[in-house]
Amino acid sequence: MVAERATALGHQVTKIAVANAIEALACFVALQALQGNRDSRVRGSTKLAGRTLQEFSFQNASRPSFYVSQPMRMATVTTLPALGLVEASGSRFNGFSCSEAGLAFVEAASVEYRPYNRSLVDHLLQWVLGKDDRLNGDALPMALSPMTPLPPEALVLLRERLHQGAPTSQSWERQRRSDALHWVASRGLGAAPVDWKEKPALIGNASHWADMRAGAYFFAARDAAHDVLNAVETHMGTPENRLSLASKVPKRAHAPLTELREKTRAFLDLEHEDMEANTFCREVVEQSDMEILRRLVDRDGRILRLVGQHICAGPAFQGSREETSEVDIEESPEPEELEWPENISYRIPNIWWLSQDLDGRLSDCLSPSAEDELPEVAYG
Structure with missing residues (x-):
């Protein structure tokens, strides 16, 4: 919305750049209020450390x-179009425009x-245009902070989007999304464990539960495939090394390959109709270990090629070096209960967290440090 208006006024800005800048500002003002505490709704505690409000042109x-x-923002690329909050000319964020519902x-x-x-x-438009860099006061931080609860009218509209979709x-x-929302919302802290053997009553369609189960089994196979690639990457050690397809499979890849075969067989046993997933799993169970490696690497192309x-x-090879990352992400906390x-x-689980937010119970589910009343902060 802000980027579209800036572009209409002749400024060459991308929607990604504007969204990232606004998100950075939102997280900064939230971090200022947290004063060293952490909250899973806020990112950038490392990247934004030491910055001042004056740097936020x-x-x-x-x-x-x-x-x-x-x-x-990256996690919204499929969600915003699915909920009808944007009109999308493609699958990229820069191709989105705000819908009437948005x-x-x-x-x-x-x-x-x-x-x-x-x-x-x-005001954000004036900030993007470089005409007004004032960011202090109370209204802007409260409006932008991810920790500020949504007003009741906004919650009503969001719930409506969740049920109606695009x-x-x-x-x-729409029915599947509504069923999932009703099911997760019914599960309070301490709810009885759920496994794949019995469909919850609030999931109305048996095929919906079967698809969720098949997805879980395939995710397990996918993760096992990643473990195989990671083992080969670690075995190679440095980018200068390479592994001949005529050689033996590295020992450190033996256990991950065994796990991968087990996970793919488990998926195939479900007899699910997803053709692409079935093709991948059959390739694993029918081929030799080295052929599995060859096909996994051929599918990857980023870490190994x-x-x-x-x-x-x-190009993304790290080898045996300790994994490093500039990604400053705090995963959503998952209640042990x-x-x-x-x-x-x-x-x-993400829908569950959203349901808690919609019902005003989110603060009760977050860590104690996020529940504590935070001191007032001057944004001058």
């Missing part, structure tokens, strides 16, 4: 190195806050 905040390399949601979420006697969107969504998609009859380092079926899609 749009020109600075929109630089790729200014904020985390995997912002929260505009209504932003208005409802920000109507209570008027930084410098402007709407939130108007105008182009099929009825079965095929060059003739050798497995070589790819709440158990999900093994390997269930990450979307299900």
Whole structure:
């Protein structure tokens, strides 16, 4: 929305750059309020450490190195179109434009806050244009902070989007999403464990539960395949080394390969109809260990790649070095009292957290450090 208006005024900015800069600012003001505490709703505690509000011109905040390399925005690429909050000309974020439902949601979420006697969107537009860098006061931090609860009207609109989805969504998609939301919302802390053997009553369609189960089994096979590739990468050690397809499989890959075969057989035993998943799993159970390695590397191409009859380092190769990352991500905390079926899609726990937020119970589920009343902070 802000990027579209800036572009209409002749400024060449991308939607990704604007969204990342606004997210960086939002997390910064939240971190200032946290004063050293952590909250799973806020990213950038490492990347933004030591920065001051005076550094937050749009020109600075929109630089790729200014904020985390995997912002929260990246997780919205499939969600926003599915809920009808944007109109998408493709699958890329830069191809999104706010729908009427999206505009209504932003208005409802920000109507209570008027930084410098402007709407939130108007002030952020002036910030992006470089015409007003004022970021202090109370209204802007409260409007942007991921820790600020949504107003009731915005919650109503969000719940409506969750149940209705995009105008182009099929009825079965809407029903499945509604069933999943009702099911997870019914599970309070300390709820009895659930496994794949019995479909919950609130999941109305047996095929929905079967698809969720098949997805979990395939996720397990996918993770096992990653473990195989990681073992080969570690065996190679440095980018200069390579592994001949005519040689023996490295010993450190034996156990991961055995695990991969077990996971793929378990998926095939479900007799699910997903053709691509079945093809992958059959390739594993029917081929030799080295042929499995060859096919996995051929599918990968990033960490490892095929060059003739050798497995070589790819552009993302790390080898035996300790894993390093600039990604500043705090995973959503998972209550120890709440158990999900093994390997269930990450979307299900995420929907559970969202349901707690919609019902005003989120603060009761977060860590004590996030529940404590935070001191007031001057943003001058």
